[in-house]
Amino acid sequence: MCRRTLYALAFLICSVYADPRIIWLYNYDSGSTQNIVPVENGAKLHVASNDNVTLLQNIKIDAGLGAVSLDQVRSIADFKVSSNQLIITSTLDPPTSATLTGFIYVTTAAQANDNTFSVTTVDDLKTLSITSGKSTSVVLNTQFTTTHIRPFNAPDKTTYVTNVQQFGSTSLNFHYGYPNDTVITTNQFFENPQYIDNYDDNGEVANKTRVFFAHVEPIQVNLPYWYITADGPFNIYLDNIYINLNIHNTTSVNTTGAFVLTGVWQNPFVNFMTDPTRGGTTGLLLTTDLESDATILFSRPQSNFDLNFGKTNRMVHGQLLTDAMFNTLQINSTALYPGAMYCQYFVFTGDLLPVTSSVATNPPNPQTTPPVITTTKLASNLNLSSFILLVSSFLCLML
Structure with missing residues (x-):
């Protein structure tokens, strides 16, 4: 040889x-x-x-x-x-x-040998503080235990994430899996800030708007291990407790949070704090890996809109946006073990609404087929065509 x-x-x-x-x-x-x-x-x-x-x-x-x-x-x-x-x-x-x-x-x-790399084992309340520069922080979870009756949908391993603080212009990302030598962004299930594509009259991306959320809702990460990447200083609390967030009321009109749905689902429901005097945007960062069908439903008094996903209709790291403020978000599946869904939600306010503005009273027709991804921003009149799916760094697989 x-x-x-x-x-x-x-x-x-x-x-x-x-x-x-x-x-x-x-x-x-x-x-x-x-x-x-x-x-x-x-x-x-x-x-x-x-x-x-x-x-x-x-x-x-x-x-x-x-x-x-x-x-x-x-x-x-x-x-x-x-x-x-x-x-x-x-x-x-x-x-x-x-x-x-x-x-x-x-x-x-x-x-x-990398001083920007760290590993945290979450066996009680831990504070993860990064003081400067780029960093990768692996989070390892121990078995969830309780002295009380164990909730039927409690995960085996979980991290309860609270008190997320990002300093300066720090970008913060949560990833499922573990980091290797290849930089991966499609496994991100939480990103702050979000970058919103702005389109010209020809349907081409003209520029991006950076939307930073100073307020982050508590997040239950139901995974044995995951990791955090950042490009600046941040502070975060990590605990190995389980808090039922399946009915959650947001505490700011400009906020973001996430659901990591694995194992047994108890269909989550979010009540968004709203400002009736302003318009705004509701959006998702979504990855699905399902064995059974699941529906994401946005609602407000005047209208509903649903998105349907299943085993043959997957999305990986897709950003979905609508230029309308919804009151609630609900994720539904009739199966006990539907599979996995990583769903970051975010809402932020926009311009003041005209005092004499009128709102459409007829709800849209229900959607029963997979959504069509479009990169053309349409008029906002709260019918099906107004739900804009702006795609940022995603792969949509129709298997």
Whole structure:
């Protein structure tokens, strides 16, 4: 084999494991034979688990410097990997191991040496503060537990996000999944600010309007792990509690929030605070990955408008806008496990309405087919054609 081929093969082998790793603890018991996990030498290891300490003491991990019990690893903030593999052993019997809920997150070596990269394990109330510059912050969730009766729709793992503060001109984005060496924006399920396309008379994008929301509603992120990217300083509270936000009243006429719907859905309903003296905009940033049909319904006293999505009608990172202020937003599905939907909603006021303005009294015809994406801004008269779907950095898949 020639030297060039050997170099190429070595590069390929080294590149295979350049992504972070998620290792679920329930996969390891006393009978496990697949105990070696390839990783990058120089990576860091984080344990996200609130499993019983006694159980974690029965699981050991060797990252190159000898075996250490998992309860010890959990208490070390920066556990460095000194090998290109992890060896995980367990003395737990299979039924006991199957009850474990935690996981191990292994960074890449580059992330471990990047001072703009951080990992936060949310096992109680945490404050995430970034003081300057660009940053990537991974959030790991532990199992949701309660001393009360567990709500039937409570997620296994969740983050309750509050007190979002962005300083200066900071842009803040929430992503599902975990970050790797490739910058991804289509997995963003929350963005502040929003950028609104403005169109000329020919239907071409003339410029963009930056809309920043100083007020952010509480957000329940029902995911085992996710991450935050920003280009400046921000402050945010992260907690591992579950608050039922399925009926939510916004507390500002200019605001944004989000729903991360996974597992069991309890159809959410939002009452928007409105200013009857002004016009404005209502919008969504939407990603759907559904197994069953779901409907997004906007309502106001004079009219309703619905959007329908399902298994064969998906949207990925689509921005949907209407130049009308609606009073409520409702997401409905008749299935118990419809799939996943990431839905950021936002409303902001515009110009004062004329004192003598009249409002259309006839509601639009109900929409029963997938929405047609258009980039032409139409007149605002609250019929079906007035619902403008302005698309910003999205992929709409009609499978």
